Amino acid sequence: xxxxxxxxxxxxxxxxxxxxxxxxxxxxxxxxxxxxxxxxxxxxxxxxxxxxxxxxxxxxxxxxxxxxxxxxxxxxxxxxxxxxxxxxxxxxxxxxxxxxxxxxxxxxxxxxxxxxxxxxxxxxxxxxxxxxxxxxxxxxxxxxxxxxxxxxxxxxxxxxxxxxxxxxxxxxxxxxxxxxxxxxxxxxxxxxxxxxxxxxxxxxxxxxxxxxxxxxxxxxxxxxxxxxxxxxxxxxxxxxxxxxxxxxxxxxxxxxxxxxxxxxxxxxxxxxxxxxxxxxxxxxxxxxxxxxxxxxxxxxxxxxxxxxxxxxxxxxxxxxxxxxxxxxxxxxxxxxxxxxxxxxxxxxxxxxxxxxxxxxxxxxxxxxxxxxxxxxxxxxxxxxxxxxxxxxxxxxxxxxxxxxxxxxxxxxxxxxxxxxxxxxxxxxxxxxxxxxxxxxxxxxxxxxxxxxxxxxxxxxxxxxxxxxxxxxxxxxxxxxxxxxxxxx
Amino acid sequence: xxxxxxxxxxxxxxxxxxxxxxxxxxxxxxxxxxxxxxxxxxxxxxxxxxxxxxxxxxxxxxxxxxxxxxxxxxxxxxxxxxxxxxxxxxxxxx
Numbered sequence: 001x002x003x004x005x006x007x008x009x010x011x012x013x014x015x016x017x018x019x020x021x022x023x024x025x026x027x028x029x030x031x032x033x034x035x036x037x038x039x040x041x042x043x044x045x046x047x048x049x050x051x052x053x054x055x056x057x058x059x060x061x062x063x064x065x066x067x068x069x070x071x072x073x074x075x076x077x078x079x080x081x082x083x084x085x086x087x088x089x090x091x092x093x094x095x096x097x098x099x100x101x102x103x104x105x106x107x108x109x110x111x112x113x114x115x116x117x118x119x120x121x122x123x124x125x126x127x128x129x130x131x132x133x134x135x136x137x138x139x140x141x142x143x144x145x146x147x148x149x150x151x152x153x154x155x156x157x158x159x160x161x162x163x164x165x166x167x168x169x170x171x172x173x174x175x176x177x178x179x180x181x182x183x184x185x186x187x188x189x190x191x192x193x194x195x196x197x198x199x200x201x202x203x204x205x206x207x208x209x210x211x212x213x214x215x216x217x218x219x220x221x222x223x224x225x226x227x228x229x230x231x232x233x234x235x236x237x238x239x240x241x242x243x244x245x246x247x248x249x250x251x252x253x254x255x256x257x258x259x260x261x262x263x264x265x266x267x268x269x270x271x272x273x274x275x276x277x278x279x280x281x282x283x284x285x286x287x288x289x290x291x292x293x294x295x296x297x298x299x300x301x302x303x304x305x306x307x308x309x310x311x312x313x314x315x316x317x318x319x320x321x322x323x324x325x326x327x328x329x330x331x332x333x334x335x336x337x338x339x340x341x342x343x344x345x346x347x348x349x350x351x352x353x354x355x356x357x358x359x360x361x362x363x364x365x366x367x368x369x370x371x372x373x374x375x376x377x378x379x380x381x382x383x384x385x386x387x388x389x390x391x392x393x394x395x396x397x398x399x400x401x402x403x404x405x406x407x408x409x410x411x412x413x414x415x416x417x418x419x420x421x422x423x424x425x426x427x428x429x430x431x432x433x434x435x436x437x438x439x440x441x442x443x444x445x446x447x448x449x450x451x452x453x454x455x456x457x458x459x460x461x462x463x464x465x466x467x468x469x470x471x472x473x474x475x476x477x478x479x480x481x482x483x484x485x486x487x488x
Numbered sequence: 489x490x491x492x493x494x495x496x497x498x499x500x501x502x503x504x505x506x507x508x509x510x511x512x513x514x515x516x517x518x519x520x521x522x523x524x525x526x527x528x529x530x531x532x533x534x535x536x537x538x539x540x541x542x543x544x545x546x547x548x549x550x551x552x553x554x555x556x557x558x559x560x561x562x563x564x565x566x567x568x569x570x571x572x573x574x575x576x577x578x579x580x581x582x
Contacts, residue, residue: 098567101563101564101566102559194543195544208541208542234551235551237549239549304528306525307526307529311529318503322504326569327568327576327578328576329569330569331569332569335569335579336579338579339579339580339581340504342579344504344506347503347504356505357515357519360515361519363499363503367499367502374526376539377532377534378526380532380538381529381532381534382540383538383539384534384537386543418518418521419518419522422522422525434543460544
């Protein structure tokens with residue numbers, strides 16, 4: 001096996017037994033990036049020198065007999081996470097030259113274990129999009145078929161893991177931005193419970209929905225990463241001060257006796273691709289064969305999830321993105337103009353079309369006379385969606401569903417039709433609105449050879465149960481071992 | 489739902505954006521399409537339903553009031569498009 005193909009657990013074992021060094025491993029990953037990046041375009045910044053320096057330090061630590069789960073492991077970060085001294089663009093021209101003076105909380109946690117960051121990954125601008133086509137810099141290609149989108153907004157993250165350009169990554173998920181690209185690229189992606197992971201240093205999109213989570217080659221790697229990044233941080237007032245269980249220990253719990261809720265109406269949605277329906281239903285049958293039993297559940301209000309989300313998220317974004325004013329950091333245009341003119345020029349030239357569209361939509365929804373009809377109404381529907389899940393979880397322990405209605409689409413398919421792109425988020429948005437955790441696990445390939453994901457969702461702070469079920473499924477099926485063929 | 493070019497201009501002003509004249513028509517159309525879809529929320533009876541702004545119930549998330557180091561002025565200004573004598577420079581306001 002080549003070094004860049006290793007999982008975190010495999011690499012950790014070899015590092016611990018001193019059969020490989022972190023420098024060798026990091027070099028292998030950097031070589032892999034150099035070989036396949038021209039086709040995949042996953043990275044916005046590659047930090048080769050810093051990575052090798054960090055790897056040498058990790059090797060010194062390991063030589064002293066000290067090794068944490070991520071010590072010396074080459075990872076990469078979605079470019080929405082602030083990294084001290086390393087450019088953080090958020091996929092936007094407005095932050096093209098922004099060098100954060102601090103690390104995000106999750107980056108501090110990775111650094112404390114001496115994980116080795118090899119770079120920053122492409123994304124839709126400000127995480128607004130499901131394809132990476134809304135990145136100001138480049139469109140990432142799906143490693144399984146480079147004419148297709150990798151999903152988004154964490155498309156660079158999912159593609160990099162699938163193409164072995166890092167062992168694992170962190171992404172962010174506001175409406176499906178971890179789970180959807182994980183599904184499209186055939187990797188595992190976990191959105192934790194809202195409040196499970198501190199967002200300090202995560203560039204804000206929609207603050208009542210944003211959450212950071214791992215993408216990895218297997219469920220166990222996501223459990224390891226979550227273990228490191230979860231927990232209370234006084235610097236994020238929305239971060240829950242509740243205990244972090246031992247996720248790796250919970251992985252062996254299996255699904256025996258678990259009740260899996262099936263929202264039957266989710267399989268009657270117009271536009272659900274037959275290959276996706278078939279793979280997900282087969283995955284549910286596998287869970288049953290492993291000892292789970294299924295119960296039918298109703299989530300009647302979740303069909304309004306897309307409509308509620310596309311009021312709430314743009315409204316919060318219009319407020320969050322008001323900070324980009326050409327004064328404190330980021331780009332400035334019309335240097336010599338008066339203040340208002342400078343604001344307008346900076347923001348219109350710094351933000352791309354999708355971001356401007358969402359700012360306009362959100363500003364409209366919050367403007368005088370429309371607040372009750374849009375934001376308040378959507379927030380009330382959000383309550384009903386949360387009640388749907390609360391009632392469902394009285395009857396079941398987990399919910400199984402598709403991640404996306406269809407496998408990855410061709411690059412360019414929806415670029416002129418924003419609503420069509422929004423509707424592809426139908427299965428992922430409800431978990432963000434309800435704040436519950438969700439995971440995407442590979443469950444097969446379409447007839448065209450594109451990956452399909454199974455989504456599992458659980459109640460608030462039930463990540464351990466989610467990971468255990470995902471692990472049981474993964475170990476019983478061959479899907480996670482399938483690799484895209486990339487010819488460098 | 490119809491959105492007029494005047495409404496787009498008003499909202500763009502509120503958001504401090506400048507829409508190119510040739511783009512206004514397309515934006516009106518796209519925003520109207522999205523709002524027409526969002527209007528399906530009107531089908532839901534939300535009488536007596538409280539709004540949710542946060543999925544997890546947390547109250548009074550205060551941290552201990554302990555002095556600690558903050559960003560230096562130099563670091564805080566390092567990304568500014570323009571600064572002088574330890575201050576951000578902005579265009580003439582009045």
